[in-house]
Amino acid sequence: MKRISQAQEDKLLDYLDGNLDAIAEKQFEDEISSNVLLKTRLEELLAVNALFQNLSLEQPSKNFTEQVMMKLDTAPASSAWSIRNGVLLLIGVLAALGAISLLLTTGIFDSTATINLNQSELPNKILREQLPSFTLSGKLMINIIILLNIVLAWIVLDRTILRPYFQRRMQA
Amino acid sequence: MIIDPDLPFIDRILAGEQNAYAELIGRHKSYAYTIAFKILQNRPEAEEAAQDSFIKAYQNLKTFNREARFSTWLYRIVFNTSISYKRKNNKVFQSIENTVVIYTQEGEGLLEKTDKTKYLNLAMAKLNEADRTALSLFYLDEFSLEEIAAITGMQANTVKVRIHRARQRLADELKVILNHEALTL
Incomplete structure (x- = not known):
């Protein structure tokens, strides 16, 4: 045709x-x-x-406005954290934690490093006093990183899973 | 500069007068619900999505930058919320090619008003959500192509083309329905 x-x-x-x-x-x-x-x-x-001449606006329920107004104060504020992204981030944080802990047990971070500031090549005009030297423990640094990761994982868990879950339970 | 009749209400709400929001809801609930219904094709879900959208709009009212009309901003929220509801409910998009048309034989003529509405809904159900919403907004005569584009998140030219194609598909579908009716008489 x-x-x-x-x-x-x-x-x-x-x-x-x-x-x-x-x-x-x-x-x-x-x-x-x-x-x-x-x-x-x-x-x-x-x-x-x-056909479209018959098209008219659909009408919601009669108490639509009242229902929305009632929910305004009780509805949880929408979060910028989507559950999917939050769970992915949580998995990432936990995977990083696991990997670091595994490396820690193998003793890879057991060495220490000493930083002596006097070895720096600054001119004597600027440096007239003896600078301190300090020792960095690899294990301590890694422990601090693990601690920060645990705090981050807890925040992510709270924002994306726990809080939405309990808010839904309160509404139910 | 757009003169938006909703702005005085928004100012009152932002000044702490929460009840002024009821007036905004009253002004826009029909359109909001219609958009949600065109996407979800289910009244209880459309009601829930429209209510949810009004709550989201209220919670984010401070972020409304007043560059567009409030209604455009609100209906964009309704559109996105309804699409999210649709995805959550795993309703599969039906393309025009693979949808089965269910013909029913009734005593009344095709061009009776109820039949017109029925066949229009049947044909509309074969379009995807964005096309269905764009087409409805277009025929409701309230929105420019630019506003429909802002609501559906498309370019104005894209909206125009999609509305054209959707009308052409509907014309084809209507022809099939009419031919079928004629054959079964």
């Missing part, structure tokens, strides 16, 4: 919506009157427009 082109289809809709200028509109009307396919399609599109 022969069909009109997509460009003609679009032009028909522009014609129906009054988007063509006067000259183009007149030319297109002449084209329609001499082309059966265009004329038929125009009638089909007009039928769609006629």
Whole structure:
């Protein structure tokens, strides 16, 4: 079956919506009157427009406004933390914790390093006093990182899982 | 500069007058519910999604930058919330190609008003949520293409093309329905 082109289809809709200028509109009307396919399609599109004449707004329940107003104070504020992202972050943090703990047990961080600031190559004009030297324990550093990770994991767990869960329970 | 009749209400709400929000809800609940219903095709879910959207809008009212109309901003929230509800409920998008049309034989003629509505809904159900919403907003005559684009998160040109295609699909579908009706008479 022969069909009109997509460009003609679009032009028909522009014609129906009054988007063509006067000259183009007149030319297109002449084209329609001499082309059966265009004329038929125009009638089909007009039928769609006629169907939409019955389209009206849907109405919500009568107590819609009251229900929303009641929920305004009780509804939990929407969180920027999505559950999916939060769970992924939590898994990442826990995986990092596991990996670090594993490395810690192998003794890889047991060494210590001493930093002597006097070895720096600063000119004597600036440095007139003896600078201290201090020792860094790898194990201590890693323990601090683990501690920070545990705190982070707890915050993520609270924001993404525990808090939404208990808020839902309170609402139920 | 857009003169938005909702701005005085927003100012009152931000000044602490919570009851002014009821007036905003009253002004926009029908459109909000219609958008939700066009996407979800289920009244209780649409009601819940629309209510949820009003709550989200209230909670984020401070972030409304007044560059667009409040209604556009609100309906964008309704649109996104309804799409989220739809995804949560795992309702599979039905494309125009693979949807089965269920024809029913009834004594009354096709062009009776109830039949018109029924066939329109049947044909509309075959479009995806964004097209259905865009088409409804277009025919409700309240929104410009730019506003429909802002609500549905598309470019204005894309909206125009999608509305065109959706109308063409509906015309094709209606032709099939009418032919079928004629054959079964």
